[in-house]
Amino acid sequence: MPPLTAKPYLRSVQVDPQADIDLERYPFTIPAVRELGVLEPHPDVTFFVGENGAGKSTVLEAIAVALGLPAEGGTKNVYREQQDVSPLQHVLKVARGWRWPRNSYFLRAESLFNVFTYLDDLGPDPRGRPSLHLRSHGEAFMAVLQDFKGEGFYLLDEPEAALSPNRQLAALTVIDRLVKEGAQFIIATHSPILLAYPRAKILSFDGTGIAEISYEDTEHYAVTRDFLNHYPRRLQQLLDD
Numbered sequence: 052m053p054p055l056t057a058k059p060y061l062r063s064v065q066v067d068p069q070a071d072i073d074l075e076r077y078p079f080t081i082p083a084v085r086e087l088g089v090l091e092p093h094p095d096v097t098f099f100v101g102e103n104g105a106g107k108s109t110v111l112e113a114i115a116v117a118l119g120l121p122a123e124g125g126t127k128n129v130y131r132e133q134q135d136v137s138p139l140q141h142v143l144k145v146a147r148g149w150r151w152p153r154n155s156y157f158l159r160a161e162s163l164f165n166v167f168t169y170l171d172d173l174g175p176d177p178r179g180r181p182s183l184h185l186r187s188h189g190e191a192f193m194a195v196l197q198d199f200k201g202e203g204f205y206l207l208d209e210p211e212a213a214l215s216p217n218r219q220l221a222a223l224t225v226i227d228r229l230v231k232e233g234a235q236f237i238i239a240t241h242s243p244i245l246l247a248y249p250r251a252k253i254l255s256f257d258g259t260g261i262a263e264i265s266y267e268d269t270e271h272y273a274v275t276r277d278f279l280n281h282y283p284r285r286l287q288q289l290l291d292d
């Protein structure tokens with residue numbers, strides 16, 4: 052018999068149909084937000100992909116805040132100022148599974164500095180490791196990821212921003228271990244490496260809304276593969292005139 056699991060912890064996300072929303076104003080001017088529909092995350096990993104500005108961080112942040120996590124990243128205990136990130140958080144309906152996990156974290160590469168300061172303020176690392184501020188961006192990011200507990204719900208915004216290709220491969224291994232120990236992730240990413248993770252659903256944000264697509268149908272896979280296979284020719288096309 053498969054093990055009894057409480058996943059998915061986050062079952063669905065939608066804009067409250069009763070809510071009074073202004074389609075002329077941010078964030079409802081973003082097609083993916085306007086056409087959010089009912090978003091049903093995968094029990095293991097859900098990826099948000101799409102062009103810059105497609106609305107991935109907007110939706111991720113609103114989910115974080117709707118679940119009580121800080122918009123600027125961290126655990127429930129990190130800084131609580133500036134929670135009013137967008138009107139979306141007030142109208143988002145999130146449906147949780149029958150049991151919410153003990154651990155949750157919103158990890159954004161761009162605001163790790165604040166999270167590290169918070170962790171330093173808690174006192175010395177129990178395992179005697181140096182302050183996260185004294186490690187490189189990627190080293191610190193991996194340290195936080197490796198400290199995640201199996202039974203947890205994790206939102207990551209562009210984790211690859213901190214990570215070399217090798218560390219992205221290592222991150223896949225960590226994510227897989229955590230998934231098998233009971234974690235659920237939602238990850239906004241542009242990384243063709245991370246997107247290859249198989250126990251996942253890829254949601255593509257574009258001008259028409261949000262749709263599920265396969266790995267090889269993502270632009271990330273196709274463009275990266277094409278460029279690496281033909282880069283001298285592609286450079287010629289891009290740079291010659």
Ligand SMILES: Nc1ncnc2c1ncn2[C@@H]1O[C@H](COP(=O)(O)OP(=O)(O)OP(=O)(O)O)[C@@H](O)[C@H]1O
Nearest residue numbers: 077081101102103104105106107108109110136239
């Ligand atoms: N506070 C705000 N007020 C008005 N517009 C905003 C605000 N914050 C973001 N936007 C706009 O909303 C759109 C979606 O931004 P968002 O950060 O969600 O994109 P994204 O998909 O995460 O992009 P990227 O891949 O570059 O991270 C962008 O066009 C952005 O300029």
Ligand SMILES: [Mg+2]
Nearest residue numbers: 107108109239
């Ligand atoms: Mg973003």
